[in-house]
Amino acid sequence: TFGHVIVKPVNAVSVGYVAAYNNTTGEISGYASAGSIPAGSTQIPNAKFIFVDALANEPAVLELGN
8 A cells, every 4th residue: 555645855856765754853855765864864664755856845745655
């Protein structure tokens, strides 16, 4: 199962970027690979940005899977 949510990531994202949230603020960001998640953030399992690239704070489609 999977679903889609519209989010406004704090950084620019491209299709295929993985998603993570900041452990302190809860803000969602995107990263080119799972290995690039910074300290203080947690990767959202099986989540990736799809359909379109987006600039920082612009709506982006985040796919959540199992």
